Amino acid sequence: MNGFPSLTYGSPSARSRSGNAASFEQMYKSDAEKMKASWMKNQSTVHTLSQNSYSDNSYHAEDNLQNEMEAVMNRSAEGYAPVYPSALKLEGSFNQPASVGLFAPSMQTEYYAGYQQMIVPKGSQVYIPQGYIQIEKEKQCSRRTKVVTNCEHVDRKHYAKGLCSTCYHKEGRTKLAWDCEHTDRVHYAKGCCQDCYLLYHSTRRRKQKRELAAKQAELCGIAKLEQLKAPSTEDLL
Known part of the structure; x- marks a missing residue:
């Protein structure tokens, strides 16, 4: 009616669209395996040097790669499939609701270390695999902070004996x-x-x-x- 294909589940269009989604998922997995093989080939020299060095061998290229692969696969398992350039040519893919299909128009993509990374919308939960360190932007210090109490510079940083640095060296040690x-x-x-x-x-x-x-x-x-x-x-x- 509005010029877009019907979204009826029993229609041939819906069945073909589900088949296309399955083929895209298989394509994504095969591309990921190819990227993994090429990345491991490029990083073999670095991995060999790290094993032969006198360090503690704390750098493991395979573990880091596995963490990246798990992050991408978990984001895809949340209900969003990777958006390939060929998928953008499908008719009605951008007009299809996210609850019906696997494509979400609000998702953004970028490439990092040879892999396609999904930018998850704000408010959604994302699984962080073991080995990744999550850094809080506004992390407060857990240590107790002393305040200046024995001099008039209460807005300055405490140095010693309730005094700021200037007053401590000027009067506190006298x-x-x-x-x-x-x-x-x-x-x-x-x-x-x-x-x-x-x-x-x-x-x-x-x-x-x-x-x-x-x-x-x-x-x-x-x-x-x-x-x-x-x-x-x-x-x-």
Whole structure:
């Protein structure tokens, strides 16, 4: 009536269309086997090199190929047959409802690694074979994220001790001396400021003090000897 062939199940047109669908499926399987053979031939060198290398042989070309084949076959088993260029010439193939035939006009196709890949409509379930890794686009980190609580930069990333990086290096690590008389100075070591530490605790400073005392004693002894050797003023008079 509308210029398109009848879709009656008992009609010769429906029987021929089902026969065409079966032939297309057989054609698809044979083409897939040919593609598999050619792909394995091209990848034989890579597979041989991976087996002869010193790696852990984690790359298996045959397993990856089998995963790709399973993905394509499972998508076809969902109710959509592969769309071949010859199928586009059939009369009424685009006007046939998806519930009656095997062709879906909304499906898109593209080629990847020599195989025809189906783009599944949004909302439909797709089986992902074992070995494939599904990556979530907006995957949230499972680790607990600390927030800045001890400084005013609450919008910055936490660094340590509730502070951001700037405030931690500016104030968080700053300590005042508590074990010396200079409690307003920055802590250096052992509770003292730098001057008091070098004066009371540093071995280098103690060694310098001993050497200085020895020199002073030596100078004092020399001075006393010179005083003893020098004639007194009474003798000169």
